[in-house]
Amino acid sequence: MLTLFHDTLPEHFLDTPAGELHRYLSGPTLIHLSGRRVRPLFVSVLLHGNEDCGLVAVQNVLRRYHGQPLPRALSILVGNVAAARQGLRRLDEQPDYNRVWPGSVGHGHTPEHAAMGEVYRQLAEREVFASIDIHNNTGLNPHYAVVNRLDADVLHLARLFARTVVWFRGLPGSQTNAFSPRCPSVTVECGKPGVTANEIQATRFLDACLHLDHFPDQQPRQVDLDVYHTLATVRVSPNSTFAFGDSRADIDFEPRLDHLNFCQLAAGTVFGRSRLSRPLEVIDEAGCEVSDDFFSCDDGILRLRRAATPAMLSLDLRVVRQDCLCYLMDRLQVPRTSAARQALYTDA
Numbered sequence: 001m002l003t004l005f006h007d008t009l010p011e012h013f014l015d016t017p018a019g020e021l022h023r024y025l026s027g028p029t030l031i032h033l034s035g036r037r038v039r040p041l042f043v044s045v046l047l048h049g050n051e052d053c054g055l056v057a058v059q060n061v062l063r064r065y066h067g068q069p070l071p072r073a074l075s076i077l078v079g080n081v082a083a084a085r086q087g088l089r090r091l092d093e094q095p096d097y098n099r100v101w102p103g104s105v106g107h108g109h110t111p112e113h114a115a116m117g118e119v120y121r122q123l124a125e126r127e128v129f130a131s132i133d134i135h136n137n138t139g140l141n142p143h144y145a146v147v148n149r150l151d152a153d154v155l156h157l158a159r160l161f162a163r164t165v166v167w168f169r170g171l172p173g174s175q176t177n178a179f180s181p182r183c184p185s186v187t188v189e190c191g192k193p194g195v196t197a198n199e200i201q202a203t204r205f206l207d208a209c210l211h212l213d214h215f216p217d218q219q220p221r222q223v224d225l226d227v228y229h230t231l232a233t234v235r236v237s238p239n240s241t242f243a244f245g246d247s248r249a250d251i252d253f254e255p256r257l258d259h260l261n262f263c264q265l266a267a268g269t270v271f272g273r274s275r276l277s278r279p280l281e282v283i284d285e286a287g288c289e290v291s292d293d294f295f296s297c298d299d300g301i302l303r304l305r306r307a308a309t310p311a312m313l314s315l316d317l318r319v320v321r322q323d324c325l326c327y328l329m330d331r332l333q334v335p336r337t338s339a340a341r342q343a344l345y346t347d348a
Contacts, residue, residue: 104173
């Protein structure tokens, strides 16, 4: 399933948009390019087929260095080409390409899992320097980075992209979660696709990563970062209907719900209306169902039960169904010592 290229690019790679890559790539494709520093930067793009900012950034950077050596070796994974052809996150018959990496749950016998396992093995052999996974999203979100650890090297890598950082202990089978034990690893969320400013931000970040020689040992200053901790993932009950501004649905969310992303919400904030007593599934980082801790639905009004900050709220019905409604977060002070960080990892 995985196609490999060594020190060469697929035909027409630099000028082909995501939706046309199927003309030249048969599926997931791993490209290894040499650079002045040997340990490679790994970047994955198009793990979700409708999120093309990473591809544009890679194309921009490679055009910039055309005819000259890269500052550092670069390994590029181009992911879900079939979904990109149709402008979708994933096809209905496919697993999510960001849930099939080593450590995944329920996808161990799929060809996608085998392909990502081979990518991981090759990058481990090459002593990968750092890993970045570039995404877009469908809601109104700032640029932010997602990390699985709060170590200094990880936070410095995240800060190269944006001052807003989300600490998430990880989704099993996600790219960043798989690489975090091996090297500094981040997911970067670049806002909506097709926006030039978002593509410029991703291009600058990728170029900056290629120029890194090492990571500082000292933690970034607290004033340089806005750090959030993901508390729980919110999903719509699978057997219910939902909409944004349609009272006929089982759950009728506020039509401008995505405007609440990265806003500190007070207890009692209205998310919508529902005829169901428990319309949402809320799963915390330990995998426990905690919907009663976060939401109430009294007299048909769906409210937030406790203060929290949402991220990734989207009005895209297909994305909400395939992934989630949102994540709920709290602000976090970055611990300054390794002992304090270890206690945080243990207690969270």
